[in-house]
Amino acid sequence: MQNYEKNDFKQEWMENLSLFAREMDYPREVAASLAQSLEQVFKNREVLHILTAADRTYSENIHMDYEKILEELKDVSPRCGIHTYTLHMLFYIILSRKTRKIYEERGIAPEIFRASMMDLHWKLLECRKMFGIWGTSVAQWQIWWFEVRRFALGRFQYELVPFRETYEKDGVSLHPGDLVINVHIPSCGPLKREEYMKSYAMAADFFRDSFKDRPIVFLCESWMLFPEHRLFLPKTSNILGFMQDYDIFREEYNNGDLWRIFYEDYEKPADKLPGNTGLQRAYRSWLMEGHMAGMGFGVFIYDKRVTGEEL
DSSP, X not given: OOOGGGSXXXXXXXXXXXXXXXXXXXXXXXXXXHHHHHHHHXXXXXXXXXXXXXXXXXXXXXXXXXXXXXXXXXXXXXXXXXXXXXXXXXXXXXXXXXXXXXHHHTTOOXXXXXXXXXXXHHHHHHHHHHHSOSSOSOTTTTHHHHTTOOXXXXXXXXXEEEOOSXXXXXXXXXXXXXXXXXXXXXXXXXXXXXXXXXXXXXXXXXXXXXXXXSXXXXXXXXGGGOTTHHHHSOTTOHHHHHHTTOEEEEEEEOSTTTHHHHXXXXXXXXXXXXXXXXXXXXXXXXXXXXXXXXXXXXXXXXXXXXXXXXX
């Protein structure tokens, strides 16, 4: 095997990590911790082989077998002394050099690249809150960012997906296979209506060629669309404001997303859950009454007259 210590890509990876950490607002101590882990990578031939092979493959084909690579990194993690979540974060930061070039080649604005890659920042903070590790605990989720299929446009994140059900209301019909814009809400601050309405307008413009003469439809499947919120969240809640644009056509009851509200404490008995925020207190009271949490599935038929934004 070649002496990877002397290869040019070591300096390239380290410089890219430094640039990426600054551009994506990683705390200084996090950047230093990740740089230390990357230095450790270069001392382990096994993990280094996986990452260099992945880097080369991604340069030729962004639709590579991510699942296989992520599993290989998970397997080697105990032997290299770097946590799986940290290895997965380093893996994606290494790939980001090529991702940046793809955005440039496709004429996608640099600010969209930065906003999209900022998802790693939000997942970094979530991983720390949940597990005390600087990394990403949801590496499969990141795949579509690096296949350049998902984009952050303003406050929200989006990708085109085929609708899986049948829906008809107010003269709008959706059938299985019809393209809709799937909406994700990153954990990056409060939901301000002015901000996310601008975000919808950005997404409607970004994906407009996929709709032509069809109405632009947003789809959201989220705990934030849980219909019972209307029963226990305060009337001034930003979540209720977000919900008002969606026709919620289906709901599910489960506590699977409570971690998004309580993080590492989410499995505690209801009366032991923290109440540091208004949302936590409202949910704690709801759960203590014996209720379940849940999620909703909704569509938002976009109309620029609603938002006041021009496409």
